[in-house]
Amino acid sequence: MAEAAKRCIKRLTDGGVAVDDCVEDVATVMEALFDGQLTAAQTAAFLTALKMRGETPAVVAACAASMQRHAVQCDVGGDCVDIVGTGGDGQDTFNVSTASAIVCAAAGLRVAKHGNRASSSACGSADILEAGMGARLDIGPQAVKRVLAACDFCFLFAQRFHPAMRHVAPVRRELGIRTVFNILGPLSNPTRPRALVVGVYAPALGELVARTFVCQGVARALVVCGQEGLDELSPAGPSDVWEVRDGQIAHSVFAPDVNAGLELHPLTAVKGAGPRENAATLVSLFEGKERAVEDYCALNAGALLYVGGKAESIKEGVALARHAIRSGAAMRTLRAYVAATNEVVPGEDGN
Secondary structure, eight states, rough: HHHHHHHHHHHHHHSSSSSGGHHHHHHHHHHHHHOOOOOOHHHHHHHHHHHOOOOHHHHHHHHHHHHHTSOOOOOOOOOOOOEOOOOOOOOOOOOHHHHHHHHHTTTOOOOEEEEEOOOOOOOOOOHHIIIIOOOOOOOOHHHHHHHHHSSEEEEEEHHHGGGGGTHHHHHHEEEOOOHHHHHHGGGGGOOOOOOOEEEEEEEHHHHHHHHHHHHHOOOOOEEEEEETTBBBSSOOOOOOEEEEEETEEEEEOOOOOHHHOOOOGGGGGGGGOOOHHHHHHHHHTTTOOHHHHHHHHHHHHHHHHHHTSOOSSHHHHHHHHHHHHTSSSHHHHHHHHHHHHHHTTTTGGGO
């Protein structure tokens, strides 16, 4: 396998070879990486070479497929959706994708949220749910399925479902640069959602991720990027949107005030903090006490309700999301989720 890695690195660093001509080599090396067969030096050289040449949709799709094959498989007994950001935008806003996922579950979608602890911000999706709300995260596939059946929302903790990542995590930390793994997380949900909203931190990634979804055969997706470099739909102004539908990609610019009738809010009005502070904001949001955060949440939840088929437009989705919040349905879903995770018996399902 060492020879295969060397061959792939050589081909990637050879300017005369197109990156897409290396897809099979990349897939082979990814399999070896996840099997723990590469040295740290080989892993670092491979990731750096791939970054320097520039990842293509076919290469990213091949990497994501390998990551999913090595994940703990999770059959949740039917279709589900997800909303997630790549992170890395440096804006440190409130955990809107987590809040939006709960709101969408309360509005009738089955949401299997895939996420992790914070890496570049003060509070990740895992942090707000566990440290902030008291949910139990380290649960396996059967428990996740039961939790989803109980409240239409579940959380797949990336560290639990992607154990093979232990082979690359130390190298990523030592490299200290963005690699293909910065965008693989949102593309590697073990439940294989039928529809997704994925936020990216840079417009250049929008087309890449959208085209990767086409390569993966995803039927419906929205890839979004706030024009401030936010990996969500922005509450402060326009966002770029790439809509994937039946193998086609359409780009547009979405303005919350013009396209959804929402008041604009500066990002400072939706700033995040630590897990306990963000959890308090989440509860306050679901109690109807956070206008700016409510608009931010309704906007992004509206996008998922649209792509998930519950609304005919993002604007209609915003109205559905706001009703889920103000009716108390979102709070009930949050409470039911936390309770269901804490009913899982320690040691059950391989936990």
